[in-house]
Amino acid sequence: MPGACFYEWTHEDPKNKRPFAFDLRNGKMMALAGLWDSWKDPANGNWLESYTIITTDANELLMPVHNRMPIILHEEISTVGSTAKRLTSRTSIS
Numbered sequence: 001m002p003g004a005c006f007y008e009w010t011h012e013d014p015k016n017k018r019p020f021a022f023d024l025r026n027g028k029m030m031a032l033a034g035l036w037d038s039w040k041d042p043a044n045g046n047w048l049e050s051y052t053i054i055t056t057d058a059n060e061l062l063m064p065v066h067n068r069m070p071i072i073l074h075e076e077i078s079t080v081g082s083t084a085k086r087l088t089s090r091t092s093i094s
Contacts, residue, residue, distance in 0.1 A: 001034040001053055008066035020065050033071035 005023035
């Protein structure tokens with residue numbers, strides 16, 4: 001999932017949350033690890049597209065704000081948008 005930044009929230013008290021935005025120091029876009037799926041709702045036959053961002057334990061920079069963070073892919077292994085591959089029931093993963 002390409003992004004310029006991501007947000008995490010602190011819970012100042014049970015009713016109030018405070019957002020914090022995190023970006024890369026070099027100002028470049030980042031690639032967040034995620035899963036995407038397209039599926040047909042059996043109840044109404046409509047096609048739905050959904051995604052989720054995969055998280056991990058927070059590093060030392062984020063730990064004061066939140067206990068988790070998205071997995072940020074290194075530039076060497078993911079050029080934003082170029083490595084995306086749609087998986088279907090006919091796709092073979094080896």
